[in-house]
Amino acid sequence: MLFFVESTFTQQCDQPLKTARFDCHPEPFISPEKCLARRCCWNPLVSLTTQPPKNHSINSIEENVPWCYYPRDFPTYQIKTNESTDFGQRLTIVKQQSIYKPNEILNLTVDLLYETAQRFRLRIYDSTKKRFEVPLQVPVIKTKVNVTDYEVSISQVPFAILVKRKSTGVTLFDSSVSPLIYANQFIKFSSRLSSPFLYGLGEHRQPLLINITNEWRKLTFWTRDFPPVQHVNLYGVHPFHINVEMKNNSPTNFHGHFFLNSNAMDIDLQPLPAITYTTIGGIIALFLFTGPSAQDIIQQYWDVIGKPTMPPYWSLEIHQCIDNTSRFAGRSCSASK
Incomplete structure (x- = not known):
């Protein structure tokens, strides 16, 4: 002992x-x-x-x-080089000492993209080897915007990124709360949240408003056909959330995060408040939307992933499907107006 x-x-x-x-x-x-x-x-x-x-x-x-x-x-990363680019900044970060995860990647490139006044993009990837990225056509911004709603600061040792809203000083992203871990099949990073009140992080059966004031919560993201159970992963994966910004116990603004990664992942929430992303592959591709309203964030999110398709009128019916595999070798589905 x-x-x-x-x-x-x-x-x-x-x-x-x-x-x-x-x-x-x-x-x-x-x-x-x-x-x-x-x-x-x-x-x-x-x-x-x-x-x-x-x-x-x-x-x-x-x-x-x-x-x-x-x-x-x-043990974590520190900045080796920092250069300005047309889209923002490019850093190289290195780690002198490996840890408990096998095949750890010790040399990484960090791109800070100031894409629009309300959208900031963070990319962290292997400096030497190409890794899988989600084949989604997102906007390609080659020139940084001059005026933004956010300001970005960087910590040299240990490496960390802090993003704040200029008008209020509220923290929108802060990776200094926990070390960055980046291995071939294990990527983990965290951020402080502005408040313990969130929306999103589907698809799980849970209240519309996620309140982690007094709660630690783990949400798994892996699509499967499973009956709805509280906080258990279901058909879709949407690692996107809206965080309420509080001032004097009243909501003021909103901001959002979208983690563009299609690998199996866990998202942990804790009452600090903070959020931790853990995934088994790909790269870190995080979009930050400054809103400031919830409606603005949804529009900014759609600007990245595309707008949802309008369903045809004839499909707007009540569909019921019951799994009868215990009695029949298939499913029985019905639809009614």
Whole structure:
């Protein structure tokens, strides 16, 4: 036990806010040995050898607090070069020390694209090898816009990106809250949220307004034909959300994120508030929309992915389909006006 305590305190593990812990070991069957092998901090909320009293109720905020979390000095990237381009900025970032993920990519290129006054685009990809990208025709902007609603600042060591709304100073994106991990089949990055109130992140059965004030939530993105169950992934994948910006406990503006990646992924929400994207392939291609209204964000989102197709009048019927595989070798579907 003394070994665990000593190893923990040699790292920068002092984190007074439990909601600011970012999970270093989300897989099951965690142990102190597995956590410390990843150079992470081990700090359980309760003893492993004692059970809480029968009348003890765990606070909903603490129920999913990670016991194994990243230290503030976890190995990560730093900027090697920074040059201005016609579309914005291009950085190269390097990592001197590999971590627990196999086939880690230590040399990355970061493109900061100032595409429109209300749209900022972030691309992070392998500097030497071509990786799969979603074959979606998105707008190609070759020249940066001069006037924007947002301002971008960069941290040199460790590498991090901060995007704020110029008019209010509200944070729209802040990757400094957790280390960037970029391996061949594992990409993970996080951002602080402006408030714990979000819309989107489909397709899951969940309330229209996602409130993570007192809740940690994991949403899986992988399409499948499955009966609707609370917070379980369904037919579609839409890694897009709208975040409410609060001031004096009242909503003021809205902004949105769209993560253009078609690989299987998890999105973790925590009451800091913060969001973490984890995917098994592709690149980081993140669009940020500044709105400022929710309607504006939807329009800006459509400018990237295209507008939805208007359905024909004859298709506007009630379709019911019941899986009868337990009784018949197929499905029975009916439609009625």
